[in-house]
Amino acid sequence: MSHTTQPFPATVGVLGGGRMGAGIAHAFLVAGAAEVVVVDVSEEAAQTAAARITKDLEASLTRGKITGELASWSDRLTVTSDVTAFCRCGLVVEAVPEDMTLKVDSLRRAEAQLGPEAWLATNTSSLSITSLAEHLERPERFCGLHFFNPVPASKLVEVVLAERTGEELAALSPRWVEALGKTPVVVKDAPGFASSRLGVAIGLEAIRMVEEGVAAPADIDNAMVLGYKFPIGPLALTDIVGLDVRLGIAEYLQSQLGERFAPPQLMRDMVARGELGKKSGKGFYDYPER
Numbered sequence: 001m002s003h004t005t006q007p008f009p010a011t012v013g014v015l016g017g018g019r020m021g022a023g024i025a026h027a028f029l030v031a032g033a034a035e036v037v038v039v040d041v042s043e044e045a046a047q048t049a050a051a052r053i054t055k056d057l058e059a060s061l062t063r064g065k066i067t068g069e070l071a072s073w074s075d076r077l078t079v080t081s082d083v084t085a086f087c088r089c090g091l092v093v094e095a096v097p098e099d100m101t102l103k104v105d106s107l108r109r110a111e112a113q114l115g116p117e118a119w120l121a122t123n124t125s126s127l128s129i130t131s132l133a134e135h136l137e138r139p140e141r142f143c144g145l146h147f148f149n150p151v152p153a154s155k156l157v158e159v160v161l162a163e164r165t166g167e168e169l170a171a172l173s174p175r176w177v178e179a180l181g182k183t184p185v186v187v188k189d190a191p192g193f194a195s196s197r198l199g200v201a202i203g204l205e206a207i208r209m210v211e212e213g214v215a216a217p218a219d220i221d222n223a224m225v226l227g228y229k230f231p232i233g234p235l236a237l238t239d240i241v242g243l244d245v246r247l248g249i250a251e252y253l254q255s256q257l258g259e260r261f262a263p264p265q266l267m268r269d270m271v272a273r274g275e276l277g278k279k280s281g282k283g284f285y286d287y288p289e290r
């Protein structure tokens with residue numbers, strides 16, 4: 001697939017090559033970006049990110065989602081700890097951990113490398129895009145692109161428009177999402193956007209039900225899957241997202257929307273014990289083979 005047919009910039013940057021960043025890099029590569037530049041915090045983290053993206057590409061090849069030699073994809077991928085590599089990007093998507101101070105610092109460092117015509121986006125799950133934009137030089141060129149996990153298999157991307165997001169970007173960004181083969185949902189910047197607010201509320205209530213001994217995790221999940229046609233139960237989904245990630249989002253929503261988002265003690269205890277869900281091998285369920 002040629003990048004020239006795509007509405008997104010030919011060279012796309014991703015800041016933070018963790019679970020989401022690697023998936024976002026994979027999505028732009030597969031959709032035909034001429035180059036994807038991933039920047040992580042250290043050389044070691046960059047190597048881990050490169051291995052993660054290569055593994056995703058191999059999986060897509062094995063499943064027949066993409067065809068050709070691995071090299072034809074990996075040759076268009078640059079992974080580095082040097083943020084100046086963003087200077088050739090027309091769009092950078094930030095995907096560092098969910099921490100306001102870290103996000104502001106990271107976005108400012110990325111923006112400083114970009115040309116005046118380049119676009120900047122954040123993959124934050126819950127932080128205010130309008131508040132993040134206050135720290136940027138060009139807030140009109142900044143929006144939220146909220147990808148879902150796992151990125152290759154997820155069809156949804158929330159396009160979050162902040163108060164100062166410009167009209168040009170508001171018109172362009174949903175077209176980028178469509179070019180990735182995904183469906184854009186355009187939302188106004190509000191705590192939790194359209195998805196996390198409701199998804200986290202259901203997840204927290206399910207955890208409170210485990211805490212109160214109402215039912216076992218599998219029974220709570222089955223009630224929603226079989227009774228309400230959820231594709232996956234709220235506790236299994238919390239395991240996939242990561243309890244630590246969800247705890248951070250819940251704390252933020254609590255601060256913005258009130259006590260109904262207060263994280264249950266069980267959730268705090270599990271995070272403190274390192275039971276983070278699928279990625280740690282244990283959450284509400286056990287994952288012997290990660």
Ligand SMILES: NC(=O)c1ccc[n+]([C@@H]2O[C@H](COP(=O)([O-])OP(=O)(O)OC[C@H]3O[C@@H](n4cnc5c(N)ncnc54)[C@H](O)[C@@H]3O)[C@@H](O)[C@H]2O)c1
Nearest residue numbers: 016017018019020040041045095096097098124125149241
């Ligand atoms: N995990 C999910 O299900 C999910 C879904 C949607 C959105 N998000 C959001 O995506 C973002 C990333 O989440 P994740 O699950 O990929 O986290 P993660 O911990 O897997 O990855 C974060 C990456 O950022 C890197 N990093 C840390 N500090 C950095 C810095 N200063 N500069 C560059 N890189 C740095 C880390 O080394 C790591 O590779 C968060 O904002 C999260 O809320 C997560």
